[in-house]
Amino acid sequence: MGGGGVGVIVAENVVKRFGRTVALAGVSLRVRAGERVALLGHNGAGKSTLMKMLAGQLLPGEGRILLAGVDVAAEPNRAREGLGYVPEEPAMWDYLSARECLEFVVGVRGRGDVDAALALTGLGADAERLVREYSQGMRRKVAIAAALVSEPPVLVLDEALNGLDPPSALVVVDELNRRARAGVAVLLSTHVIDLVPRVADRVVVLRAGKVELDVAVAELGADGLSRVFRAAQSA
Amino acid sequence: MVGNPYLLADARGRRADSGGAAHVLGRFAPVIAACLALPFLRDNLLSFAALSGVARSSGAVGAMVRVALLLAAVLALRAYDLVVRGPDRGVVDLHPMRATAYVRARLLRALREGAPTALAAGVVLLPVWPDLPTLLGGVALLLGAWASGVGMGVGVNLAAPTLGADPRFADALDVVRGQNPRAQAALVWAPAVTLAAVGLALVAAAGGLDSGLRGNSFGYFALSLPFVVAVFGARLAFVSGDTLARIPAVLGEVDAAYAAVEDAEEGRRVYLEWIVPRLPATLRPEVLRVLRHGWRAERTWLSASFLAAAVAAAAGWSSSPEAASRLVGAGGLAAVGIGLLGARLRAGDPAWLSRLFPTSNARFASLIVTFAWVQPVSLAGVATLLVRQGTPAGGACLRLEAVAFAAAALGATLPVSGYVPAALIVWAVGVWA
Numbered sequence: 001m002g003g004g005g006v007g008v009i010v011a012e013n014v015v016k017r018f019g020r021t022v023a024l025a026g027v028s029l030r031v032r033a034g035e036r037v038a039l040l041g042h043n044g045a046g047k048s049t050l051m052k053m054l055a056g057q058l059l060p061g062e063g064r065i066l067l068a069g070v071d072v073a074a075e076p077n078r079a080r081e082g083l084g085y086v087p088e089e090p091a092m093w094d095y096l097s098a099r100e101c102l103e104f105v106v107g108v109r110g111r112g113d114v115d116a117a118l119a120l121t122g123l124g125a126d127a128e129r130l131v132r133e134y135s136q137g138m139r140r141k142v143a144i145a146a147a148l149v150s151e152p153p154v155l156v157l158d159e160a161l162n163g164l165d166p167p168s169a170l171v172v173v174d175e176l177n178r179r180a181r182a183g184v185a186v187l188l189s190t191h192v193i194d195l196v197p198r199v200a201d202r203v204v205v206l207r208a209g210k211v212e213l214d215v216a217v218a219e220l221g222a223d224g225l226s227r228v229f230r231a232a233q234s235a
Numbered sequence: 236m237v238g239n240p241y242l243l244a245d246a247r248g249r250r251a252d253s254g255g256a257a258h259v260l261g262r263f264a265p266v267i268a269a270c271l272a273l274p275f276l277r278d279n280l281l282s283f284a285a286l287s288g289v290a291r292s293s294g295a296v297g298a299m300v301r302v303a304l305l306l307a308a309v310l311a312l313r314a315y316d317l318v319v320r321g322p323d324r325g326v327v328d329l330h331p332m333r334a335t336a337y338v339r340a341r342l343l344r345a346l347r348e349g350a351p352t353a354l355a356a357g358v359v360l361l362p363v364w365p366d367l368p369t370l371l372g373g374v375a376l377l378l379g380a381w382a383s384g385v386g387m388g389v390g391v392n393l394a395a396p397t398l399g400a401d402p403r404f405a406d407a408l409d410v411v412r413g414q415n416p417r418a419q420a421a422l423v424w425a426p427a428v429t430l431a432a433v434g435l436a437l438v439a440a441a442g443g444l445d446s447g448l449r450g451n452s453f454g455y456f457a458l459s460l461p462f463v464v465a466v467f468g469a470r471l472a473f474v475s476g477d478t479l480a481r482i483p484a485v486l487g488e489v490d491a492a493y494a495a496v497e498d499a500e501e502g503r504r505v506y507l508e509w510i511v512p513r514l515p516a517t518l519r520p521e522v523l524r525v526l527r528h529g530w531r532a533e534r535t536w537l538s539a540s541f542l543a544a545a546v547a548a549a550a551g552w553s554s555s556p557e558a559a560s561r562l563v564g565a566g567g568l569a570a571v572g573i574g575l576l577g578a579r580l581r582a583g584d585p586a587w588l589s590r591l592f593p594t595s596n597a598r599f600a601s602l603i604v605t606f607a608w609v610q611p612v613s614l615a616g617v618a619t620l621l622v623r624q625g626t627p628a629g630g631a632c633l634r635l636e637a638v639a640f641a642a643a644a645l646g647a648t649l650p651v652s653g654y655v656p657a658a659l660i661v662w663a664v665g666v667w668a
Binding site: 018052055056057058059073076077080081085087090091092093095096100103104105107108109130146147 | 238240241243244247248251252322323324325326327328329330331332333479480481483484487488491
């Protein structure tokens with residue numbers, strides 16, 4: 001298990017089965033404060049299952065998951081306090097504007113700067129339009145803004161950069177890097193290889209529900225990262 | 236935190252959706268449908284209203300308790316939809332749950348959204364209220380059904396994960412849980428527990444009302460029982476607030492287990508797939524897609540149509556002259572329910588699908604499939620009626636098929652919000668005709 005030391009995101013020997021299908025077969029992962037980890041793997045490797053467990057939307061069959069020291073299964077609401085999560089398919093209130101969506105998040109979490117989050121994600125000019133009028137990419141921006149707006153100490157982003165135009169993706173990446181420098185633990189899954197060196201210190205590859213590789217990006221070099229990425233994408 | 240963010244989001248949503256006649260029609264569709272169906276109901280189901288004295292009074296109380304039970308069941312199931320399976324959960328579950336604010340918002344929303352249905356129940360009972368005491372008692376009973384259906388519906392469903400984790404309930408849950416973990420079993424059984432508690436309270440209240448109308452004034456006190464149940468349910472929702480955040484994990488396990496046990500062969504074949512090769516080649520891909528979408532996304536709804544078919548058959552299996560009207564009423568309502576699937580499925584289609592694969596056959600395919608899904612209901616009723624009454628009943632059979640076709644056509648063309656009022660009006664016209 002890489003990323004030794006005190007972890008803000010901790011998965012310990014997590015096993016998850018759906019009937020006869022083993023989605024996760026003893027995954028251990030640790031992301032420290034200020035660390036950025038990219039979770040790679042082909043479709044069905046177990047990335048989203050692991051991320052749903054981190055968000056408390058699935059329970060581990062065995063093992064445990066801690067966010068900032070809080071057991072997610074035992075205290076899901078306390079764990080959510082410190083988590084900003086972008087699911088693979090974010091749900092939205094279509095009948096609210098982007099500003100109203102973010103005001104709801106700030107209302108629930110008790111803190112946050114709506115205007116700053118709108119500006120960061122480039123939604124400022126469209127902030128008053130209803131979400132149902134948004135394109136897929138704009139909806140994803142709202143989901144990212146909702147995860148970031150209250151500045152939680154843990155960020156988990158499941159394919160959050162998919163569907164964003166390249167300039168917007170780079171802005172989000174820069175913001176994630178800024179948050180990491182401020183001590184936020186970032187775990188994201190992505191299929192966009194070009195962004196990995198910009199947004200991750202470490203790469204964790206899942207294959208068939210197991211951690212196949214856990215390595216620092218700096219140790220890989222550009223060619224090594226390409227090889228790892230191609231291997232990770234092949235089932 | 237300023238104010239209640241859940242209430243604020245609800246209010247903003249109402250404001251965004253408040254424009255247009257379709258919205259108003261949709262909101263008051265139950266009342267409109269009740270008004271339109273009143274002549275049919277009066278002549279076929281409330282015929283005792285023409286009697287007098289004790290017979291009429293007893294009949295009125297009996298009708299009131301049935302309508303109150305139906306109202307409470309509808310509202311309790313709606314509450315389950317709102318707090319357990321509603322689309323809101325995908326949004327609120329990403330963030331910490333402010334339990335008290337959330338429960339208050341959901342109770343108020345369920346009460347508000349259920350109000351037109353309660354009003355429609357009152358309209359249905361208009362012909363059976365002969366005097367002021369019966370009228371006041373009936374209003375109290377319906378208000379009790381409204382409050383207890385919502386209160387218990389919200390309370391029990393929200394409390395279920397808490398009760399499932401409580402060792403004091405372990406033995407009871409072990410008896411009923413089958414292969415499910417206790418928390419899941421508690422959630423699965425929550426609607427049944429709600430209906431049982433509300434049903435007992437309403438039956439007891441109706442008994443008290445009957446006793447009161449016969450001169451025993453103490454009987455009227457029983458009318459407070461549904462309100463006691465409502466307060467208990469609301470209280471249950473508030474005290475179980477700390478564990479609301481467990482619901483997504485429990486549901487996630489239920490859904491994942493369901494997906495995992497599905498047999499691969501069963502997953503490939505879908506209901507009515509055999510009709511596809513018999514259609515023109517240009518229609519086949521789209522019809523197959525709608526059949527698969529419907530069977531896999533709305534299997535519970537489609538399975539329930541078989542129960543509706545049995546009800547329609549029972550309505551038609553009679554030599555009574557009223558059987559034809561009953562068949563059109565019951566079978567037509569089932570057809571309207573199934574027709575809704577067409578609108579629901581299109582609403583669930585991803586936006587990119589129509590952009591990437593534009594086809595002129597999509598709505599026609601939806602019409603064909605929905606009309607085919609309705610056939611077990613309408614044909615079961617038509618067959619039994621024709622067997623019992625012969626060709627003179629052909630007019631009613633045609634009326635039922637016309638309602639079914641119109642519902643399928645509306646489902647293929649209108650959004651859900653427009654479909655509901657339009658289809659209920661078609662049904663009422665079919666019943667009236």
